[in-house]
Amino acid sequence: MIDIEPARLPPLVDAAMMLARRGAYGLAWLDADLVVTGRFGALADALEVGEPAAARLPALIGLETALAGLGCEHAPLSMPAIAMHGGAGLGPKVDVSLYRHGPGGAYLLVIARALDPSETTVSLMREMRLRLIAEADLASKSAALATANAELALLNRDLEEFAAIVTHDLKAPMRALRWLTDDVETALAEARPADARAALGELRQQSARLSMMLVDLFEYASLGRCADTRRTIDTGRLVADILASLPRPEGFTITVTGAWPVIETFKAPLDLVLRNLLANAIEHHDRPAGHIEISARAGPAHLHMAVSDDGPGIPRSHHEAVFQPYTRLASGGQASTGTGMGLAFVKRTVDAVGASMVVVSDPSVRRGTTFELAWPAEMAGSTPEQASATT
Numbered sequence: 061m062i063d064i065e066p067a068r069l070p071p072l073v074d075a076a077m078m079l080a081r082r083g084a085y086g087l088a089w090l091d092a093d094l095v096v097t098g099r100f101g102a103l104a105d106a107l108e109v110g111e112p113a114a115a116r117l118p119a120l121i122g123l124e125t126a127l128a129g130l131g132c133e134h135a136p137l138s139m140p141a142i143a144m145h146g147g148a149g150l151g152p153k154v155d156v157s158l159y160r161h162g163p164g165g166a167y168l169l170v171i172a173r174a175l176d177p178s179e180t181t182v183s184l185m186r187e188m189r190l191r192l193i194a195e196a197d198l199a200s201k202s203a204a205l206a207t208a209n210a211e212l213a214l215l216n217r218d219l220e221e222f223a224a225i226v227t228h229d230l231k232a233p234m235r236a237l238r239w240l241t242d243d244v245e246t247a248l249a250e251a252r253p254a255d256a257r258a259a260l261g262e263l264r265q266q267s268a269r270l271s272m273m274l275v276d277l278f279e280y281a282s283l284g285r286c287a288d289t290r291r292t293i294d295t296g297r298l299v300a301d302i303l304a305s306l307p308r309p310e311g312f313t314i315t316v317t318g319a320w321p322v323i324e325t326f327k328a329p330l331d332l333v334l335r336n337l338l339a340n341a342i343e344h345h346d347r348p349a350g351h352i353e354i355s356a357r358a359g360p361a362h363l364h365m366a367v368s369d370d371g372p373g374i375p376r377s378h379h380e381a382v383f384q385p386y387t388r389l390a391s392g393g394q395a396s397t398g399t400g401m402g403l404a405f406v407k408r409t410v411d412a413v414g415a416s417m418v419v420v421s422d423p424s425v426r427r428g429t430t431f432e433l434a435w436p437a438e439m440a441g442s443t444p445e446q447a448s449a450t451t
Contacts, residue, residue, distance in 0.1 A: 085172045088113065090158075092165030094120055094127075103154065103171045106144055113169060116145050117156060127158065127167065127196075137192055141174040233270045233305045240266060269305045293327045295363065296320035299354065302335045303451050308342050311349025314451050318355035323363060323437040329409045330435060334367070336406045337431050341369035362415075363437040368430040373423035382419075383407040406431075 080086060086104030089097045094114060096107045106116045114120040119142040127137065136157040144154050153174040161168040240263040247256035299316055308314070334354070341352050350370055357364045374382060382403050410417045414436050421429035 083173070085170060088169040088171065089161070090167040090169055092124070092167075094124055094167070097166075101171070103173070104169075117142060118145070119143075119156070123158075127160075127192075136170075137189065139189065144171075233266055236266050236305055236307050237263065237270070239307065266305055269301055290324055291327050292322060292324055293330070294320075294322050295330075295356065298327070298331060299334065302331065302338065306335070306338055306342070309348060309350075312342060312345075312351070314338070314352045314354065316354055316451075319358050320356050321358045321363070321439055323358075323439055325363070325435060325437040326413050329413050333406050333409055333415075333433070333435075334365070336403065337367040340403055340406075341367060341371060341429070345369065345371040347371075358437075358439060359434075361436065361438070362434040365433040365435060366430055367433075368428060370428045373427050374419065374421040374429050375424075376422055379419045379421070 080101030080103075083102040086099065086101030086107075088099045088104045088107050090113055091097055093112070095112050096109050098109065099105070099107050107113060108115075112120075119139050123137075136159045138155070138157045140155045141153045142156060144152065155172045155174050157170045157172075159168040159170070160166075240259050243259040244256050244263065247253070247259060296316075299320060303314060303316070306314075338352060338354065342350070352370075353366075353368045355366050355368075383406070407417070410433070416434045418432045419429065420432060
């Protein structure tokens with residue numbers, strides 16, 4: 061029972077408490093599971109604090125789910141002439157009303173003596189209860205429909221992104237295949253069988269590389285979530301395969317340094333990011349000969365990588381703009397409309413796998429741009445080896 065001194069209350073509240081004590085009505089406070097947390101008034105004496113209200117009022121059994129949809133602004137749930145079980149068996153019939161009370165799904169239960177309602181009133185109350193249950197069910201289904209629509213929109217976005225990635229990222233290996241085919245034809249026409257055989261060998265390697273890229277990309281798209289694509293990969297081998305399929309001008313060199321370990325991570329996204337960063341450095345270089353360095357360092361939970369070039373650099377004011385779709389920097393560092401989607405794919409993929417990337421470049425100080433990556437990865441048990449190679 062709640063102990064309140066009547067002399068300290070206003071007359072109206074004093075009168076209400078007197079009626080409650082004399083059995084005109086009772087109050088009980090229930091939590092979200094309809095367990096009694098407090099009570100007041102003689103009619104509520106049968107309810108035990110810490111016990112489900114349904115133990116004394118069986119009509120409340122099974123109402124928890126329906127009541128979850130009852131907002132504070134809704135009318136109370138009323139049930140007339142229901143039986144209350146007391147300590148000595150079946151007690152008097154009472155009218156009960158349930159009000160949503162405060163945050164956290166709490167309820168106020170008002171108990172009053174039954175007034176022998178008419179059959180019409182009972183039918184009306186029953187309809188109100190059924191309506192409440194129907195409204196709660198409709199709210200649940202609406203929430204499920206909204207979730208399904210959101211997932212469908214995400215799948216449509218991923219499908220559009222995958223189509224754009226395939227279109228963009230398969231261009232480089234396709235160009236390499238075309239050039240090697242030209243080399244074979246030229247070598248055969250000039251009666252250089254050794255050169256033709258060498259070009260055919262490279263052609264086979266490029267074809268296998270292209271096939272593997274397609275398998276990885278389609279697997280990545282079909283799984284739909286980056287968390288499902290973790291696998292053990294040799295990052296040194298991955299970089300070597302990327303460099304083997306990457307066309308570049310005669311005077312261009314690429315140096316691989318640092319520790320490239322075997323890790324557990326996302327293969328297709330990592331391939332996409334490194335390949336696009338390297339291709340972007342080659343494509344946007346402003347000199348016939350250039351140099352790129354790609355390095356790695358293993359950390360506790362990330363593989364730290366950097367792709368650096370000696371190109372014209374990116375003004376600090378355009379570090380964000382280069383990641384926008386269909387925007388690239390023309391000569392002089394001014395934004396221009398083009399077909400440059402590579403860095404847009406990179407940024408979106410980095411965000412999707414929970415990696416981070418920083419652009420380090422300031423042409424006013426010195427030439428060159430560095431993209432620094434912190435890629436989520438778990439070491440797969442092998443000791444990282446120091447790599448040092450120039451191609």
